[in-house]
Amino acid sequence: MLSSHVSRAVALTGAAGVVVGVVAGLQQRHTDEFQAAALGEFSRPSYNPPPATYDGPVFKPRLDFPSCANPRNEAFPWLGIDFKAEPERYLRTVQDYCLEGNVECDFKVEQNRTRDWYHVPWMSSHPKGREPIHGMTMEKPSKQGMLSDSQRREVQNWAVAFYNSPGAYAVGRVWSLPWQPTQDGVAFPEGTVAFKWFFTQATEEEVPFLKGAPVWKAAIAKTPREPGDRGPPVDTRLIQMDVAIRDDRADIGWVFGTFVYHSSQSSDAPWRRLVPVCLQWGNDPDLTQQRYQEGARPVQTWNNPRLRDLGILAASRPYLGWLGRANGPVDNFKSCCASCHSTASVPDKDNKIPRGVPPNADQALRWFRNLRPGQAFEKGGTSLDYSLQLSSCTTQYNNWKKSYLQNTLLGTLKEWWLEVHPFPTTAPPSGKND
Numbered sequence: 001m002l003s004s005h006v007s008r009a010v011a012l013t014g015a016a017g018v019v020v021g022v023v024a025g026l027q028q029r030h031t032d033e034f035q036a037a038a039l040g041e042f043s044r045p046s047y048n049p050p051p052a053t054y055d056g057p058v059f060k061p062r063l064d065f066p067s068c069a070n071p072r073n074e075a076f077p078w079l080g081i082d083f084k085a086e087p088e089r090y091l092r093t094v095q096d097y098c099l100e101g102n103v104e105c106d107f108k109v110e111q112n113r114t115r116d117w118y119h120v121p122w123m124s125s126h127p128k129g130r131e132p133i134h135g136m137t138m139e140k141p142s143k144q145g146m147l148s149d150s151q152r153r154e155v156q157n158w159a160v161a162f163y164n165s166p167g168a169y170a171v172g173r174v175w176s177l178p179w180q181p182t183q184d185g186v187a188f189p190e191g192t193v194a195f196k197w198f199f200t201q202a203t204e205e206e207v208p209f210l211k212g213a214p215v216w217k218a219a220i221a222k223t224p225r226e227p228g229d230r231g232p233p234v235d236t237r238l239i240q241m242d243v244a245i246r247d248d249r250a251d252i253g254w255v256f257g258t259f260v261y262h263s264s265q266s267s268d269a270p271w272r273r274l275v276p277v278c279l280q281w282g283n284d285p286d287l288t289q290q291r292y293q294e295g296a297r298p299v300q301t302w303n304n305p306r307l308r309d310l311g312i313l314a315a316s317r318p319y320l321g322w323l324g325r326a327n328g329p330v331d332n333f334k335s336c337c338a339s340c341h342s343t344a345s346v347p348d349k350d351n352k353i354p355r356g357v358p359p360n361a362d363q364a365l366r367w368f369r370n371l372r373p374g375q376a377f378e379k380g381g382t383s384l385d386y387s388l389q390l391s392s393c394t395t396q397y398n399n400w401k402k403s404y405l406q407n408t409l410l411g412t413l414k415e416w417w418l419e420v421h422p423f424p425t426t427a428p429p430s431g432k433n434d
């Protein structure tokens with residue numbers, strides 16, 4: 001009696017041990033598989049593969065982030081320029097820094113011999129994710145008349161962004177494990193520069209100031225309504241360059257600036273035919289619609305006074321950014337650079353464009369606060385320090401992870417059942433033919 005109890009207990013303990021061992025083994029295997037899959041998605045170059053008809057160079061993200069903020073002990077010459085007194089000189093200095101060594105390699109930054117530039121990972125999972133030739137992601141399309149008076153159809157805009165070493169150091173700290181981001185305490189060091197090129201589907205006929213602009217082939221969407229349905233390569237033209245600079249002297253710790261390609265610029269080098277459009281160091285928290293109507297204008301944005309003359313500000317737009325704040329022609333005029341970027345946080349909510357602009361303008365002022373780096377937009381949120389690529393890649397990571405786990409959960413349960421089930425699932429051999 002006793003011995004049969006004991007032997008049963010021993011058998012059960014043995015079986016439990018086997019089950020625990022099998023489960024642990026499977027868990028390890030699933031963790032390994034998850035990490036390998038995440039690594040693949042982290043560095044996936046594009047949403048759609050290069051089209052069969054295209055045999056030129058393709059986009060390769062640079063993701064080998066530096067392990068310290070300023071590995072080459074670079075100087076940042078714009079930090080010695082007073083951006084309020086000399087906005088154009090500040091912008092030109094940053095522009096030169098961004099173009100140096102990059103024009104020669106057509107912005108395949110991994111080939112830049114002057115300095116290091118990097119991309120942000122996880123930008124290819126979403127249907128608006130990177131196209132395969134230049135790594136551009138889909139931006140807001142421009143409705144008829146938004147870019148120029150002669151633009152008679154809606155056109156797509158696509159963009160790609162780069163961070164210098166200090167910026168890439170901060171990005172790399174978030175993604176030191178490609179399968180598990182660290183989002184606490186994101187802080188870009190002073191000296192960080194990010195820049196972003198916008199290419200538009202609009203032609204020179206539609207937007208005359210684009211004449212002679214650099215052209216990039218890009219395998220973009222067939223229509224703006226279906227971002228994931230990609231077509232053969234088409235010509236896209238340089239229209240806008242955005243820069244974001246971490247600078248302690250700004251009320252928000254960042255200076256935002258934008259340039260527009262303009263055929264009237266005399267430079268022989270097409271990439272340099274850029275007009276500085278605006279520079280912003282704060283959100284002008286007190287500028288309400290009422291005050292604007294009474295004649296008040298932003299005091300934390302510098303706007304190039306020639307925008308209407310140059311045709312950069314189309315007749316159908318009252319201003320580039322809300323009430324004259326900074327923005328580019330491809331951006332939404334109900335927002336501005338600093339406002340939209342101040343929402344960068346986790347959880348990433350669909351809250352980038354101010355709500356209540358108009359009719360309830362006071363409610364909209366929440367979007368025009370001067371938040372310091374590290375201060376989250378929403379109560380209880382975690383700041384991503386004005387980096388919207390960091391919030392975009394976090395969202396893509398979260399969505400990817402959710403669907404990966406959902407897809408593998410059923411498979412995993414079945415495997416576990418088959419491997420740990422104590423009974424054979426098929427009938428035992430009858431012995432007849434043994």
Ligand code: HEC
Pocket residue numbers: 137138159161162194195196242243244256257258326327328331332335336337338340341352353386387388389390392
């Ligand atoms: C309505 C929202 C919105 C406005 C307005 C806006 N941006 Fe952005 N910006 C984004 C989003 C979203 C991203 C990240 C996704 C991407 O690059 O596709 C981004 C990315 C960038 C980047 C790359 C680094 C980063 O922070 O992710 C720079 C630089 C940038 N924007 C500069 C500007 C400047 C300068 C302006 C004003 C001229 C501006 N932005 C206006 C939404 C906005």
